[in-house]
Amino acid sequence: MDNALRELYQEVILDHSRHPRHYGAMAGASHKAEGYNPLCGDRVTVYLNLDADGRVADIAFEGKGCAISQASASMMAALLKGRTKEDAEKLMEGFLHLVRGEDAPGLSDDDRETLEVMGGISEFPMRVKCATLAWHTFRNAVEEGRMATEEGAA
């Protein structure tokens, strides 16, 4: 088989897409955002619970999409749980570099190893958006997705 294709659809990605981690709606999320890819009609919703320190205490997603977008969302959720907002932002920067086939100097070795699995997408420029949809949606959830609460405003 084509090496680029083998790299893209490697077992760990297919496994995440078939058995996504942290999948499903989250009741009582503090933050939520919906992402949409108009190119393919794929949708993803990211739910977060950010604690008082700005840490991702819990994360979940749901949506329909291709193997790449589902795997990327699943891997992102697994990776971000327990991280601070600032950490998450750095991971996202690093991820965006990797999927464009660039070096990502800001990442720890462990994180790089995890995220590099998605690096094969850089050979498929038309598909990069599939991989980044969940991450952009996560960022939107953090920045603009605060949910109204009973005690809170709005």
Next chain:
Amino acid sequence: MTAPVKIAMPFDAEAVRARFPILSRTVYGKKLVYLDSGASAQKPDVVLDAMRDFAQSEYANVHRGVHFLSAAATDRYEAARRTVQKFLNAAREDEIVFTKGGTEAINLVAYSHLMPTIQPGDEIVLSVMEHHSNIVPWHFLRERCGAVLHWVDVADDGSLDVESLDGAIGPKTKLVAITHMSNVLGTVTPLKEIIARAHAKGVPVLADGCQGAVHEIVDVQALDIDFYVLTGHKLYGPTGIGALYARRAHLKAMRPFNGGGEMIREVMKDRITYADPPARFEAGTPPIIEAAGLGAALDWLMGLDRAAVAAHEHDLLSFAREQVSQFNWLRVIGDAPGKGAILSFEADGMHAHDLATILDREGVAVRAGHHCAQVLMERFNVTSTTRASFALYNTRADVDALVAGLAKAREVLHG
């Protein structure tokens, strides 16, 4: 200019194929199998040559210079209009308006024909299988003028029931806007009957012929249609040019849409008079080289035995339909009787974009997504489909490559 080529019966797909230089290239080291002609068709050498020759020897702006080249270019541009007239069998050449494509042609009807007279509550009847270009201009009229969109469903096999369409046409209907051939399902609509029903109630009909004109022989007089839209790039011609056929009486009553040069008779400080149609609707310098290309494409097409072309495309479709039926994980969407050469499907556990990526690496170009037909996607409860669309240059070997690619995709994604 290269003369139109007459291909002897039986239809020789290999000979036709040889006229398309791009089809001999490879992608990722594999033979290119181009099954995305529904999005845009490849161009034969006669079109490429005509555009190059014209630009090299006869090009200038049209309709204004008195010099030699301007006259030559104007002749070529107007000759292309007559070629479109002939292609659609329009009664008069001034019933053909050049546009930048099918989308602009439909927008022109929305702005110039309907918008000046439409009242809140007036209805536009359209089917759920329309391309966004035959939906969004009518949404504009809904948003801005209070028009009501009246949707006609299709059957589960994708066919359109004339009775239900007829039932949707009421006293407030101002237009029926319907595709001639669905870009997703391949369904060919019974235009003649639809038009007869609509006219019986005094309602004009617009047909989106962007797909239909490629695969069907269109006779606007026999159809008695009001508006027929086509685009050049799906007809083996260049991008950037399309045409609106509109009955003379409609064109004369329509107000201009774009304002600028070419479309006026007289411009004063306090008044303006407009040119007669079709110039009234062709503001600005038109796509002149593209017109030469479109003319060459249509001349070439008309030089072929189009019944034989249609038979060839239908053979490809039924062969493909039969071949994919071996995959119990694949569901074809659109099986209307007499449909055109488009095969859309979804696959269990395989997203259209993953399928299309894997097919692409095998050299097989297909379209994946919602195909600018989200209303239809919703009707069939899918977010996207994979679509193989066939053209006159495709062969059974292309279908074989598609089928092999699908089996491969299954193996990659499901092991």
